[in-house]
Amino acid sequence: MYNLFKPLFFKLNPEDAHYFVVKRLKWFYDHFPFGKSLLKSWFDIEDKRLEREVLGIKFRNPVGLAAGFDKNGEYIEPLSALGFGFIEVGTVTPLPQPGNDKPRMFRLIEDRALINRMGFNNKGVDTLAERLRLLRNQNTKIIIGGNIGKNKNTPNEQAVEDYIKCFDRLHDVVDYFVVNVSSPNTPGLRALQERGPLTEILNxxxxxxxxLLKRKPILLKIAPDLTNEQLNDIVEIVLETKIDGIIATNTTIDRSGLKADEKLKNEAGGVSGQPLTKRSTEVIRYLSERSNKAFVIIGAGGIETAEDAIEKLNAGASLVQVYTGFIYQGPSLVKNICKALI
Incomplete structure (x- = not known):
């Protein structure tokens, strides 16, 4: 069904298409007769063999939705009905911010990729926290991760305060945290991946x-563009600060091998999708081997088939997340991965 409508969606600007689709998904879930049941019957697989115990959390399956798709937690329930084992919301910042100027998302169809320079556009942590609190009051069992960042105007020297604010507001309403210092779309943010500032934030x-009464797992989301020496530092920092794991990886600034025309592929922003498949798996394998599997790794980057997901799991990931592959393949991707795992 998705492939029938995808050509129409792809005629729209990518950001406009995103909101067009998710708003109609939500309407179908909330208002169409038996909408919730239909979505679950079409796309959701319930099977004990898919369950995973990771980070002290029981996941109904290991396939999650990466941060950035539902920044403000507005579509969690209908997205979960598409079969995801967990949903990661954000990146959220202490104060609302509009993000970068539009257009800020581009399709590289020949590469089965996206370039985005969204810039942490979100409605602020207070809005997200209140929305998640209402959801939790409904006794939902959906596993929700909170991806947190700093505001664009916050100097790096004060970044730790922004992460603390987001952590404090979301602690009671998310199941785990992800510290995002690896987006290429907030000026200077990736400098926080250096040992000194990163250690301060994580510690x-x-x-x-x-x-706190109930400790929540904390993970670090890293860029795929780090050298092996930098990855060695990341392993040492994770072990030193005793956080729970890593999400590997965020988008890349590398443009090598892209088939898109020069103007399009050189748009500022991070590349996601198929061009990232190999590199993100390499990073997962390197981290897993270097650390002797000392911490949890969630694999993300270029998962477009069940084989891609299984490759990341075999490389050392305990869970995986999709985003761009979900846009190109539609909701059947999650179902296909789960069927292959069974």
Whole structure:
């Protein structure tokens, strides 16, 4: 069904197409007779063999939706009905911000990829926290991750304060946290991946976490563009700060091998999708082997088939996340991965 409508969606600007689709998905889930039941019957697979115990959390299956798709937590329930084992919301910042100027998302159809420079556009952590609180009050069992970042205008020297604010507001309403210091679309953000500032952020969050009644797992999302020496530093920092794991990887700034025309492929932003498949798997394998599987890895980047997902799991990931492959393949992707795992 998705392939029938995809040519129409792809005639729209990518960002406009995104909101066109998710708003209609939500309407179908909320208002169409038996909409929820139909979505689950079409796309959701319930099978005990898919369950995973990771980070002290029971996931009904290992296939999640990556951050960026539902930044403000507005579509969690209908997206979950498409079969996802968990949904990661955000990236969210303490204050609302509009993000970068439009257009800020581009399709590279020949490469089965996207370029985005969204710039952490979101409605702010207070809005997200309130929405998640209402959802939790309905006793939903959906596993929700909170991806947190800093506001564009916050100097890097004060970045830790932004992460603390987001952590404090979301602690009671998410199941795990992801610290995002790897987006290429907020000026200077990737500098926070350096040992000094990154250690400060992670230590501060973990110390606060330890004082709370219920500790929540904390993961770090890293770029695929790090060298092996930088990845070695990341492993040491994770072990030193005692956070729970890594999401590998975010989008890449590398443009090598892209088939798209020069103007399109050189648009500023991060590349996601098929061009990232191999590199993200390499990073997963390197981290897993270097650390001797000492921490959890969630694999993301270029998953467009069940084989892509299985390759990342075999490389050392405990869970996987999709985004761009979901846009190109539609909701059947999650079902296909789960069927292959069974």
């Amino acid at each position: 501060t969050l973990n110390q606060k976490n330890a004082l």
